[in-house]
Amino acid sequence: MFSFLSDLANAHRNGINAGITSVCSAHPLVVRAALRRGRAFNQIVLIEATCNQVNQFGGYTGMTPADFVAFVQAIAREEGFDRSRLIFGGDHVGPIPWRKLAAEEALGNAETMVADYVKAGFTKIHLDASMGCAGEPAALDDEVTAQRAARLAKAAENAAATSGFALPHYVIGTEVPVPGGADHELTEVTPTDPAAARKTIVIHRERFAREGLQQAFDRVIGLVVQPGVEFGNENVIEYRPDRAANLTEVLADEPQFVFEAHSTDYQTRGSLSALVRDGFPILKVGPGLTFALREALYGLDLIASELLPDYGDRSLARAMEKLMLEKPAHWASHYHGTDTALHVQRHYSYSDRIRYYWTEPDAIASVDRLINTLRGTEIPETLLRQFLPSLGTDTGASYDPETILISAIDRVLADYSAACDWYPHSAATRREVWTPTIL
Known part of the structure; x- marks a missing residue:
């Protein structure tokens, strides 16, 4: 396990732009792309699961925490990735999945969940x-x-002590953008008030001490705040350093902490770099990765439609439309407007709620059919330029469909890698100043 996470604050204080991408996805191609990049560039890879996605009851992925770890580690073995350089994180770990229940029952479920996360090998826990x-x-x-966060931390500490797993690092704070993006067009997002950020730290510190959890609080590495970034269905609010300047000053008084930035999806490489520079070195991304995957899948769907008459007309897109109409629960309360507007949002919204459907059997079958149909087929460069112009023509001479899909995801990950550019291969001087410690 790495002390890398606890070293982030020290790096920031020393003016080093050391950061890490938090890959929040359970899609196998997204995980594979992250691990492939990690192996190629000798990176530490942080993969996170949310409490709705993965919990003791399976979440919407059907995976328990132990299942999720086994799933990611299996891909790591296939990719030849050093699993000692893999960090598992739990996001929004708390009673959120059971918020319709009475508090005591919901918190009991949350205690079991956080213990299961720790016992499975998760070493970064966002207490929410x-x-x-x-x-x-x-x-x-x-x-x-804070009282409930301390209760969850105690369950996590006990699980680590009894199971022999590493004591986790924690992230506190909950002023985050709407999960999965906003439902309406946005014009601006106000960063967290610095006084509110300070108050959150103070109250949590006091509560943890009162509960005999000082050692656990010493492992709190980050605070979730709103830096002023967000995305809606149709637009993205880009980071403005000037608006967050007062907020970033909080870190000067709290040297233990860095900020964790949620919903950084679709930010430019320059904005991501500015976030890391300003004390937001944990950059969470999820929908932006599956959005890129969907773009590539639909591009291949169009290529197959043009190139192979037996494939049909946009077979994948039609299958996904049918599936989402039959099972509207994941999008119906989030998308609004006319029938045309709803159709566009189902497939192309930045919120990317189509990502919830890729694990459905019908979707898996349709994607497999697309990949198998194109595998071994020479895709003309002109069709790639027409339907996947952002990828260029450097995805491999055979234009293997899976290679194309991973390349699309990797283009997004490359921006995050550039923003978190502490890696020793990229600057020898940084290796002399700060190198993540392996425990």
Whole structure:
């Protein structure tokens, strides 16, 4: 395991742009792309699962924490990735999946979940107990949130002590963008008030001490705040350093911490680099990766339609439309407008709620059919230019469909790698100043 996460604050204080990409996805091609890049550039790879996605009841992926670790590690073996350089993170770990239940029942489930995460080998845990349960306000105050976060931390500490797994690092704070993006067009997003960020730290520090969890609090590495970034269905709010300047000053008074930035999807490489520079070195990305995957899948779908008459007309896109109409739960309350607007959002929204459907049997079958249909087929360069122009023509002479899909994902990951550019291969001087410690 790495002390890399706890070294991020020290790196920031020394003016070193050391960061890490938090890959928040359970899609096998996204995980494979992240691990392939990690192997190629000798990177530490952080893969995160959310509490709705992975929990003791399976979440929407059907995977428990142990299942998720086994799933990622299997891909790591296939890719020849050194699993000692792999960090597992749990995101929004708390009672959120059970918020319709009474608080005590929901928190009991959350305690079991966080213990299962730690026992499975997750060593980065974002404690999120901010959301109210049945009969409570939608958002809880700092005192209640901190009390519940400490309760979850105690469960995690006990699980680590009894299972022999590493004691986890924690992230606290919950002022984050709407999960999966906003439902409406955005014009601006206000960064977290610095006073609110300071208050969150103070109250959590006091509560953890009161519960005998000082050693656990010493392993709190980050605070989730809103840096002023977000994406809606149709637009992206880009990071503006000037608006977050007062917020970043909080880190000067709290040398233990860095900020964790959620919803950094679709930010430019320059904005991502500015976030790392300003103390947001943990950059979470999820929908942006599966959005790139969907773009490439639909591009290949069009290529197959043009190139192979027996394939049909946009077979994959039609199958996904049918599936989403039959099972609207993942998008119906998030997309709005006319029938045409809803159709566009189902397939092309930045919120990318189509990502919830790729694990459905019908979707898997349609993607497999597309890949198998094109595998071994020489794709003319002109069709690639027409339907996948952003990839260029450097994805491999055979234009293997899986290579094309991973290349599309990797183009996004490359921007994050550039922003988090501490890697020794890229600057010898940085190796002399700061190198992540392996424990």
